[in-house]
Amino acid sequence: MxxxxxxxxxxxxxxxxxxxxxxxxxxxxxxxxxxxxxxxxxxxxxxxxxxxxxxxxxxxxxxxxxxxxxxxxxxxxxxxxxxxxxxxxxxxxxxxxxxxxxxLSAFEAEARQRKRTCVCTRARASVCTVYHSTRACVLSVDLRCRSSLTALTILLWVNCLAAATSEGTPVFHVQEPAGQYDLPVDPNEPTYCICNQVSYGEMIACDSNDKCPLEWFHFACVDLTERPKGKWFCPFCRVPGDFSKRREPFRSTGYEAEVLEVYRAFRERIAFRNRCICLLSPGCGAEHAALGAALPEAFPSPFRGGTTNDDCGSGLLLLCVLAAVVLCTCSAAASAADGATETSNAQRPNIIIVLTDDQDALLNSTMFMPKLKHHVIEQGITFAFGLANSPVCCPSRSSLLSGRYIHNHGAVNNSVAGNCYGEKWIQETEKDALAVHMNKAGYRSLYGGKYLNLYYGPSNPPGWTEWFGLYGNSRYYNYTIKDNDKTVKFGDKYDTDYLTDVLARRAVRFINESAAADEPFFLWLGTPSAHASFTPAPQYENTVTGIKAPRTPNYNKVYADRHRPVRDLSPMTDEQIRQSDEIYRKRLETLRSVDDLVGDIFDTLAATNQLSNTWFFFTGDHGFHLGQFAMGFDKRQLYDTDIRVPYFVRGPGAAANTTRYEPISHVDLAPTVIDIAADSGVPSNWDGRSYKQLLLDPHATWKADNVIQYFGEGKTTESCGANILQYQADNNTCWRVGSYIPAPCDGVNNTYTCIRRVSDDLSTNDIFCTFECFDDARRVVPCPANQAGGYGEYYDLRTDPWQTVNLALNISTAQRRAFIDQINALKHCKGQAECQRTLSWNN
CATH class of the missing domain: 1.10.287 (Helix Hairpins)
Structure with a gap:
């Protein structure tokens, strides 16, 4: 069987x-x-x-x-x-x-050891123990873990303990060849370097040899054009500022140790944690009575006095192995992180959303986030094509919060005139946003951090039972928080004021309080990272060294076949390039505090036994470019660096360490959350669609198309700047010491609507955009037919992932007409029936 x-x-x-x-x-x-x-x-x-x-x-x-x-x-x-x-x-x-x-190895071992059966007795120490020779340890769990029992686990105990004889000590051994489940990385195609890519081009080995976490590096990634003479040490192993000298061995704490641990674990593909079943003793009378009461009457339990002489041969052996590997994670290491006990299936799931600011998906922004990788990426689903419906803060966040496209929630940019927390939002959209529906579903909720760029109180948005909202745009220090009914000003002392850490502490308190109240909770955190002023916590300053913004094929390139203002730019100067690289490093440093926040949340979920019943969503409001198309830093463009975001989901029933290629966009988040949380379904006047089935069913189908919109601001070409802040050593005072050289980022003619298509088999992966054109007085004018504003931009990302060749003039008239018709329909659609009908679907 x-x-x-x-x-x-x-x-x-x-x-x-x-x-x-x-x-x-x-x-x-x-x-x-x-x-x-x-x-x-x-x-x-x-x-x-x-x-x-x-x-x-x-x-x-x-x-x-x-x-x-x-x-x-x-x-x-x-x-x-x-x-x-x-x-x-x-x-x-x-x-x-x-x-x-x-x-096969396990079956062979079973055949060789068929005479070694599971013999359990009524001796003084009734024990059923699994010996896991792979990790050279004996694993056990006592009845303090009984809340995590499942029917299969109980059946295993009953069968094993009930097969009693009058002789000997009950012992059940499972001997496995050491390391047989450690899946090594394919030796023919390993990954290397800080970019975590395969070997290509010229590469250099770090002379730390096996002490280096990454070993080999591409020349471009470590800013080499030729092989240096003598010894060469990578950014992780070198003395700062001198690639020819090796630093002291890795510290027990700090980012070097974290990176070393993450990459070595990745290389080894450790597939096992300590797994266990149970250690039971008749001496624990109260616990045995509790277990006996929990067992169904049909189970012949030694705790009720009933026994059976069931043979614990090869069938039970495999059952025990299955239970030990799959059902229990009770070792000390697993318990600290993910070993929370199961929550009643009848209880509604908790939901947590962590929303970062300006975090890209394509330029390795998660490079120094090992806790995110451990808790979420490796335990959940990565959506490779997570999309922002608008690549700027307020419109994108409004879609996330409301499940609506721009033309329905009304926030077209970050200004009051653009309805960023404007009258339409307050009087209409916000009253039907996600928080209101979660409140109706009985959820205790907290919003913490950045909300919308122009939120300055005085009231708390409807639906949230607790409010900890930031006034205005992202700040790391010197900000104001609306803390429920109080207005609290924070200063510039790290220990008490660094916003990412403040949010982490507030989240931990909220989770603890919700668990104590035994109420399902909904937590949404908006962190300042990795937004300007790119201010890392003191312990992470200058921890990312020796790397530069990725030199992608479109890096510092100007193309004539683009819309204004992109085609009018000039290549960056050396100083602009230097500043762009500095911003890249500082952004990574700020995200290390977000990684700590994620770790704190999961530690708290485990400690409060909430982990197994919690959905966790991690994403950013939109992407970011750093040198692509000669733009030093910012967002707002139609290209994938700006519209693709990191998107990771973990939750009960979701597959672990899985990547899906269906394109999901921010307008779909609110529908998914309410679909998970309530039985009422997705409100019909929301535009997005729930992707709950993608989380639970590997064969679920999904839409291929997503709409991207942006409304340009300013004159022909606008630039975006960022302040440079410094802090005293004691972090009690900060001051502005200047600004980065403003980077071109926007313009009134940067107004577009796009269809971004991705099929689940990646046979389609493209984007088509149309534009609106204006004269210098901001009056609408016809777009020139011989320019991209007139004929559009089209990129086939299967063969041109960095969008270097505009193929808009190469597509057929029928295809162009189909794109334009769909764009026109989506620009005016409203609600599920209209907005989902106009999309094409993967079947």
Missing amino acids: MTTMYLDQLLDSMKALPAELQRSFRMIRELDEKMAQAKAELERDCAHFKENIASLSVQERETKLRDFRDRFAALKQTSVEKLHIAAQSYEAVEKHIQEVDSD
């Missing part, structure tokens, strides 16, 4: 593998075909260039050479993408092979 069960489980786990491989092979074939065509065209154009070079002017030659360089870079990027797809396919197959090999 156990063999049949195993085969059923094996076949079920491999059911999706052929389709997954077919999808990967199709993508590789399509990339091959496009590369072959692009390569042939490039070779033809190069040959034509050489034949006619004498007749070209110097300017024409330079233009042609730049074009060749960009096209070659695009080919190179496509090759890298093919390698990624191939590596993913190999790992998918290798994972199943490893699992089958492990199970």
Whole structure:
């Protein structure tokens, strides 16, 4: 029977593998075909260039050479993408092979040890213990863990303890080959470097050898153009400022140790924690009585006096192994983090949302966030295509809070005139926002941190039972909080005033109070990180060194086939590049405090036994660029750096360590939360759709299309700045010492509506945008037909992930018409019926 069960489980786990491989092979074939065509065209154009070079002017030659360089870079990027797809396919197959090999080894061990059965007696110390030789330890759990019992666990205990004889001490051994479940990283395609990518181009090894957490580095990632002479140590291992000298061994605390732990754990693919079943003794009378009372009457329990002479042979052996591996996580390490006891299935789940500010998805913003990786990414679902419906704060947050598109919630920018916390929001949208519906569903709730850019009280938004809202835009120090009925001003002392830490302490208090009250809770935190002024906590200042903003294929490039103001820019100066790199490092440092906040939340959830009944959502309000298209820093653009956000979800029933490619957008968050929390369903006048099924069903279908909107501000070209703040050593005083050189970021003609499409098999991955054009007096005028404002922008991100080639003039008239019709419909849709009907769906 156990063999049949195993085969059923094996076949079920491999059911999706052929389709997954077919999808990967199709993508590789399509990339091959496009590369072959692009390569042939490039070779033809190069040959034509050489034949006619004498007749070209110097300017024409330079233009042609730049074009060749960009096209070659695009080919190179496509090759890298093919390698990624191939590596993913190999790992998918290798994972199943490893699992089958492990199970075969277990069956062979069972056959060899068939005479070694589970013999439990009524001796003085009735014990059923699992010895896990892989970790060379004996694991047990006493009845203080009894609230985590499941039917299968109880059945295991009963069968084992009831098979009593009058001889010997009951012992059940499970001997496994050491390390058989440790799944190594595929040796043919490992990842390296601070970018966590595969090997390509020129690379250099850190001379710390096996002491280095990352080992090998791409030249570009560590700012090398040629191999240095003598020894070379990476940013983690070097003495600051001197790559030829190695620093002292890693400290027991600090970011080096965290990075070392995270990367080594990733490389080793540790698949096991300490697992256990139970250690029971007749001496614990009260506990045995409690267990006896908890058992269904049909179970023959030794605690009730009934016994059976059930054979604990190979079937129970496999059952015990299954229970030990799957059902219990009661070791000291697991208990501290994720070992909370199960909550009653009848209790409604808790929901936590952590919303960061300006955090990108494409430029490695989670690089120094090991707690987020451990608690959320490795235990939940990563949505590779999380999208902001508008790449600027107030409109995006308004969609998150209300489940509505811009044209329905009315916040078009960060100004009062643009309805950022304006009259329409206060009188209409906010009264039907997510918090109001969660309140009706009986949830205790708290909002903490940044709300909307122009929120300054005096009232608390409706629906929240507790309010801890920031006045205005993100600040790290010197800010004002509306704390329920009080207005509290904070200063510039780190221990009491650093906003991210203040939010963490407030969240811990709220979780503890909610658990004590035995009430389901809804917690939403808006952190200041990684917004300007990019101010890290003192302990994290200058901890990110030796790295620069990723030099993507579109880094510091200006393209003529773009809308205004992007096409009118000039490449960044050396000083602007230096400042952009500095901002990149400081942003990573501020996010380390967010990582601590995540760790504090999960420690508290575990300590209050709430973890197993809590949904946790982590995302950012929109993305961020750092040098792409020659823009030093900011957001507001239609490109993926600005509209894609980190998006991670963990919760009861959700798959662990899984990536999904369906595109979800911020307008879908509120519908999902209310769908999880209440039986009332998604309000029909909300525009977004619940993706609850994507969290629970690996075969669920989803929409392919998402709408992105932005309304440009200012004149033809506007620049965005950021203050530079400094603090005294005791952190009691801060002062402004200047500003970064303002970076071009916006303009009135930066007004667009886009359809961003991604199919679940990635056979479609593109974006099409139309624009509205204005003259210098901000009057609407026709967009020039011979410019991107007139013919639009279209990018096929399967072959051009960094959007270097505008293909808007290459698509068919029918396809263009379909895009425009859909955009026009979505710009005016309202509610579930209209807004979801206009979308195409993956079936």
